[in-house]
Amino acid sequence: MHRIAIVGGGTGGTVLANRLASELQSEIEADEVEVRLITADPDHVYKPTFLYVPFGKKTVDDARRPIEDLIDRRVTLTIGEVVDVDTDGKKLTFGDSSVLAYDQLVLATGATLEPEAVPGLAEGGHHFYGPDGAERLRDDLADFTEGHLVLSVVGVPHMCPAAPVEFTLMVDDWLRERGRREDVEITYTYPINRAHGLESIADWATDLFEERDVNLETFFNVEEIDPDAEVIETVEGSEMEYDLLVAIPPHAGSDLVTDAGLGEDGWVDVDKHTLEATNAEDVYAIGDAADVPTSKAGSVAHYEAGVVADRIASRARGTVPTATYDGKTVCFLEAGMDEATFIEFSYGEEPFVREPSKPLHWAKLGYNESYWLTARGLL
Amino acid sequence: MTDTTEPDVTIDSRDATCPGPLMDLIGKVKTLDPGTVVELQTTERNSTTDVPEWLEEAGHDLVEIEERDDHWNIYIEVN
Ligand SMILES: Cc1cc2nc3c(=O)[nH]c(=O)nc-3n(C[C@H](O)[C@H](O)[C@H](O)COP(=O)(O)OP(=O)(O)OC[C@H]3O[C@@H](n4cnc5c(N)ncnc54)[C@H](O)[C@@H]3O)c2cc1C
Numbered sequence: 001m002h003r004i005a006i007v008g009g010g011t012g013g014t015v016l017a018n019r020l021a022s023e024l025q026s027e028i029e030a031d032e033v034e035v036r037l038i039t040a041d042p043d044h045v046y047k048p049t050f051l052y053v054p055f056g057k058k059t060v061d062d063a064r065r066p067i068e069d070l071i072d073r074r075v076t077l078t079i080g081e082v083v084d085v086d087t088d089g090k091k092l093t094f095g096d097s098s099v100l101a102y103d104q105l106v107l108a109t110g111a112t113l114e115p116e117a118v119p120g121l122a123e124g125g126h127h128f129y130g131p132d133g134a135e136r137l138r139d140d141l142a143d144f145t146e147g148h149l150v151l152s153v154v155g156v157p158h159m160c161p162a163a164p165v166e167f168t169l170m171v172d173d174w175l176r177e178r179g180r181r182e183d184v185e186i187t188y189t190y191p192i193n194r195a196h197g198l199e200s201i202a203d204w205a206t207d208l209f210e211e212r213d214v215n216l217e218t219f220f221n222v223e224e225i226d227p228d229a230e231v232i233e234t235v236e237g238s239e240m241e242y243d244l245l246v247a248i249p250p251h252a253g254s255d256l257v258t259d260a261g262l263g264e265d266g267w268v269d270v271d272k273h274t275l276e277a278t279n280a281e282d283v284y285a286i287g288d289a290a291d292v293p294t295s296k297a298g299s300v301a302h303y304e305a306g307v308v309a310d311r312i313a314s315r316a317r318g319t320v321p322t323a324t325y326d327g328k329t330v331c332f333l334e335a336g337m338d339e340a341t342f343i344e345f346s347y348g349e350e351p352f353v354r355e356p357s358k359p360l361h362w363a364k365l366g367y368n369e370s371y372w373l374t375a376r377g378l379l
Numbered sequence: 380m381t382d383t384t385e386p387d388v389t390i391d392s393r394d395a396t397c398p399g400p401l402m403d404l405i406g407k408v409k410t411l412d413p414g415t416v417v418e419l420q421t422t423e424r425n426s427t428t429d430v431p432e433w434l435e436e437a438g439h440d441l442v443e444i445e446e447r448d449d450h451w452n453i454y455i456e457v458n
Contacts, residue, residue: 157402191398191402192398192401192402192433193429193432193433197397197398219432219433219436219437221409223409235405235437236436236437237437237438293394293395293396293399348396
């Protein structure tokens with residue numbers, strides 16, 4: 001029996017498990033191959049939903065579905081937390097000390113939020129990157145009628161590099177719709193010398209911010225927040241006062257990865273085309289957990305899952321894997337409450353940003369709805 | 380490395396794409412004492428302009444930029 005273990009039932013792990021179940025259907029049915037998905041949370045969470053929660057357009061319940069409902073019945077599901085990966089012995093240890101052996105392993109453990117890495121951030125800042133943060137922001141934004149709203153990108157890299165720009169353009173529009181925009185000053189801050197890591201998005205966002213009267217502060221690396229005085233202090237030595245701070249908190253990879261010697265900083269070192277771990281045999285990483293030079297985005301996890309499914313299926317059948325990932329990344333970007341744009345790029349390419357339109361906004365919402373079919377491998 | 384510049388800390392950001400090297404540097408500098416000399420290794424050409432710009436903004440010194448066959452070494456002194 002050839003045992004394939006996937007750790008993490010988010011976008012990457014779920015798409016991968018379903019792809020393998022269909023590619024290796026006959027081998028699974030003949031008991032020659034096992035595809036096992038191991039995940040800590042019995043629910044699958046679709047994080048892009050959280051962008052809409054602060055504006056009351058979606059609820060956090062909309063972001064969750066039982067993982068059991070999304071995976072193919074040929075996949076063996078284990079709900080549990082993996083606490084140790086032994087790549088020499090090819091085994092995983094769970095929180096209850098039980099052990100599982102594998103022949104091929106995929107880590108799809110995602111990224112976690114680490115607001116506590118910046119003093120005062122957890123107390124002084126809001127975010128929309130998780131269910132509790134998004135609900136708290138919704139409640140406080142509803143009461144926010146005047147003052148200085150600061151959107152600060154504190155941590156890089158972070159999930160969905162587009163989301164901070166989207167939130168800023170959406171909140172501007174949302175406040176205008178409510179007739180409150182004149183009483184709210186909006187500032188967007190970014191750590192490097194432009195508004196975004198990708199130059200074309202930075203140029204696009206900078207023009208829109210100017211048009212919509214959003215202040216832009218660059219080379220702004222948050223060192224500390226004073227939640228009582230409502231002041232942000234930066235590494236560069238500047239200070240900024242705020243009334244409502246929406247921060248993209250620093251992200252962390254997984255201790256599992258560091259402890260297993262798979263990547264020093266919690267992200268798995270992989271070959272960017274084969275997604276095979278640099279420091280171990282028969283180990284792959286996909287999605288946010290993999291250290292590849294593109295965005296931490298669901299679309300990346302999805303395309304990577306397709307490539308790794310092909311490679312693993314080839315190995316399980318004893319043939320040479322040939323599928324490779326070229327860095328394909330696709331993103332819809334909201335440019336307000338009812339218009340959006342769309343970008344597409346691969347490794348080393350600069351995306352072209354189209355003129356925002358209403359149809360693209362509806363396409364983004366439509367994609368979000370059909371996501372559940374995507375995760376199940378139907379789209 | 381040149382004869383004159385002896386780094387106390389080396390950050391290997393080769394193969395990281397923009398803004399990776401600059402962010403690696405910013406993350407590290409936060410934890411270092413004044414006077415520390417840092418060597419940032421980068422394969423990203425933009426770093427040779429972005430890093431000096433940030434140093435000026437944050438008040439640290441650029442010691443020198445050295446071009447190697449396949450990467451740049453940027454030496455910085457923390458203030
Ligand atoms: C607000 C927001 C908006 C976004 N918008 C977009 C967008 O519009 N488009 C886009 O493409 N992307 C978007 N993203 C990014 C996208 O959600 C992530 O890139 C994507 O979820 C990554 O998938 P993943 O499978 O790598 O990780 P995740 O989906 O985070 O899943 C990781 C899984 O691993 C499990 N796990 C972790 N550790 C263990 C362990 N030790 N043992 C067992 N299980 C474990 C977790 O429980 C979880 O189920 C957005 C993200 C946010 C926060």
